[in-house]
Amino acid sequence: MSEPLLQVSNLVQEFTVRDRGGVKAGTVHAVSDVSFELAPGETLGLVGETGSGKSTLARAILQAPRPTAGSVRLRGVELVGLKRRQLTEARRHMQLVFQDPFGSLDPKWRARELVEEPLIAFKIGTRTQRRARVDELLERVGLDPARFGDRRPRELSGGQAQRVAIARALALDPALIICDEPVSSLDVLIRAQVLNLLERLRTELGLAYLFIAHDLALVKQVSDRVAVMYLGKLVEIGPAEALYREPLHPYTVALLASIPSPDPSAPRRPVTDTIRGELPSPIDPPSGCRFRTRCPRAQDVCAAEEPPLRKLAEGHFAACHFPVSQEAPAPALTGGAHDSSATD
Amino acid sequence: MSANGLSPTGSDVEPLGGGGGAASVGAPLLEISGLRIDFHQAGNVVRAVDGLTYAVPRARTVGLIGESGCGKTVSSRAIMGLLPPSALITGSIRFEGQELVGLPERRLRELRGSQIAMVFQDPARSLNPTLRIGPQITEAIRLHSDVTKTAAHDRAVELMELVRLPAARQRFRQYPHQLSGGMRQRVMIAIALAAEPKLLIADEATTALDVTTQAQIMELLRDLQQRLGMALIMISHDLGLAASFADEVMVMYAGRGVERAPTRKLFEHVRMPYTRALLDAIPRLENASHSPLAAVAGQPPDLAHEQVGCPFSPRCPNATEKCREHAPPFQEQEPDHLWACWHPCGLERPA
Numbered sequence: 009m010s011e012p013l014l015q016v017s018n019l020v021q022e023f024t025v026r027d028r029g030g031v032k033a034g035t036v037h038a039v040s041d042v043s044f045e046l047a048p049g050e051t052l053g054l055v056g057e058t059g060s061g062k063s064t065l066a067r068a069i070l071q072a073p074r075p076t077a078g079s080v081r082l083r084g085v086e087l088v089g090l091k092r093r094q095l096t097e098a099r100r101h102m103q104l105v106f107q108d109p110f111g112s113l114d115p116k117w118r119a120r121e122l123v124e125e126p127l128i129a130f131k132i133g134t135r136t137q138r139r140a141r142v143d144e145l146l147e148r149v150g151l152d153p154a155r156f157g158d159r160r161p162r163e164l165s166g167g168q169a170q171r172v173a174i175a176r177a178l179a180l181d182p183a184l185i186i187c188d189e190p191v192s193s194l195d196v197l198i199r200a201q202v203l204n205l206l207e208r209l210r211t212e213l214g215l216a217y218l219f220i221a222h223d224l225a226l227v228k229q230v231s232d233r234v235a236v237m238y239l240g241k242l243v244e245i246g247p248a249e250a251l252y253r254e255p256l257h258p259y260t261v262a263l264l265a266s267i268p269s270p271d272p273s274a275p276r277r278p279v280t281d282t283i284r285g286e287l288p289s290p291i292d293p294p295s296g297c298r299f300r301t302r303c304p305r306a307q308d309v310c311a312a313e314e315p316p317l318r319k320l321a322e323g324h325f326a327a328c329h330f331p332v333s334q335e336a337p338a339p340a341l342t343g344g345a346h347d348s349s350a351t352d
Numbered sequence: 353m354s355a356n357g358l359s360p361t362g363s364d365v366e367p368l369g370g371g372g373g374a375a376s377v378g379a380p381l382l383e384i385s386g387l388r389i390d391f392h393q394a395g396n397v398v399r400a401v402d403g404l405t406y407a408v409p410r411a412r413t414v415g416l417i418g419e420s421g422c423g424k425t426v427s428s429r430a431i432m433g434l435l436p437p438s439a440l441i442t443g444s445i446r447f448e449g450q451e452l453v454g455l456p457e458r459r460l461r462e463l464r465g466s467q468i469a470m471v472f473q474d475p476a477r478s479l480n481p482t483l484r485i486g487p488q489i490t491e492a493i494r495l496h497s498d499v500t501k502t503a504a505h506d507r508a509v510e511l512m513e514l515v516r517l518p519a520a521r522q523r524f525r526q527y528p529h530q531l532s533g534g535m536r537q538r539v540m541i542a543i544a545l546a547a548e549p550k551l552l553i554a555d556e557a558t559t560a561l562d563v564t565t566q567a568q569i570m571e572l573l574r575d576l577q578q579r580l581g582m583a584l585i586m587i588s589h590d591l592g593l594a595a596s597f598a599d600e601v602m603v604m605y606a607g608r609g610v611e612r613a614p615t616r617k618l619f620e621h622v623r624m625p626y627t628r629a630l631l632d633a634i635p636r637l638e639n640a641s642h643s644p645l646a647a648v649a650g651q652p653p654d655l656a657h658e659q660v661g662c663p664f665s666p667r668c669p670n671a672t673e674k675c676r677e678h679a680p681p682f683q684e685q686e687p688d689h690l691w692a693c694w695h696p697c698g699l700e701r702p703a
Contacts, residue, residue: 196419196589196634197629200632207642267563268567270631270636272596285518
């Protein structure tokens, strides 16, 4: 098998919380012992809700800030503990696109300058070469350089600004782009345009994505494999199709049940059957399985022993003592109809 | 004609809460017709809402769907009387038969909160961060009904239990920052329900929340609506949410209503190409990984310029010369199904 592009092993990110006077009040277990690999040209979707640690994980991979423990290898190079200059060099291959382009792009700069800046920082090409490269990049993301090149972020729509942010991320020919909720702030139609752009760039440039989002249907659309995080832990990871067809972790089931279907005749299972209560604090996460306090399947062992991430199907792993059965999904509570293809 | 911004009736002679005949049995709770809202900005007129017409029956949910700037929020703020004085409102908004356009602020305030309440997207900004949540709920109760402090306290705890806030009695003394986003939104809903309104407007009430929290809050709203017999206007950009929770859906584009029908009918027989585009752009679990989404190009029009023809025509796959020159009327073209389109989907009409 070819060498993975990105190899994350036992990554831990913890933050110390201090009271007034600097007395340690506790530790936020933001990312706890997370491991996964990403192949060149592959898209791994990373799903989780607020507080799951998915954005912290992305930043720990980028070494900003550096993780508490664990290993991050990019093209075989260990990033943890790397000296600043070498780290800067290594980061060329790994770029980040954020949710809010207006927050991540300097409002005083023009689109052209924003895209050129990484080229200048890495001293790439002459001024003329850089100009040509910037025009090429803007065209690649669907922006006419003559029309948009001199605009500042405020003079762009949300979709256009996100395109500039993507062009900027592409400037250094990265192998991996970490997309942190890249389309969450966009309207439905613009969102589809930007998603299609990301897909086109992936096939044209052979990019790998770590695609972080809270919307499972959206992640399915773009991913080869999907990883689900809950309260700092990876609870399930597997091929996209299998994970949605046969979710193994009860939390994944709850996430899937929460998606409002655009088909009004689709049967709805109340989400309160699949998850209860509120997300516990990451300062004092539950013992054993962290999902057990909200899990309808939890038993005594779930509090006593932490379930390891184990392989339950080809390429499909889940951390659960009582994984959801791999039979057909449980029918909704209403009605007892078992005929599979009844149409009305 | 009606440039002075007053109601078409000209004066406010109608009695508040009217006589017995004011709200006939079958009449909808809220009737909006020909609503137009203009903002004057630096010499330009921005027509945020342009001839909106729809009705909300009692105890039903109407989903108001569209993208940013389509007028869904502005039009619902007009119902609440929450628009700034620079907004020029014409047309009619009738609540239980009473005209709200042109109603003096004092009378509107009586309706607001007691008869019509609103829940906003960002509960953190709607709550007072310096006050404990209990007193914020009791204040809302005492504003609308003449009860003792103790009775208001009991009612507040009752409301907190109604919106399923865990450990209601203990939460009473907590500050908003001690609650999660989902719990804060539950507090906002409790405040909105304090006076038992007949109409609740939920403006992107779950957009800022996580998916599992969103589903819990939507289920709560539906449950409350059925138990309290309250009507609900659900404003959202998410057609999926409307499909799951609304009885009727109104799709808006560029300040206008473009398609309206009972939810099932709408999703089974989409007529307006814009509704089609919205539906096709939603990622679905049934789609294979890496399958492209149907995405129409372009952006909504700038409402500071006068619209000629159908506002969606520059982006519409079905558009012809006629569409660019003449705006199609928003009419009932099939039973209970209204749309504004010269070339509706699924209807091949011989020329």
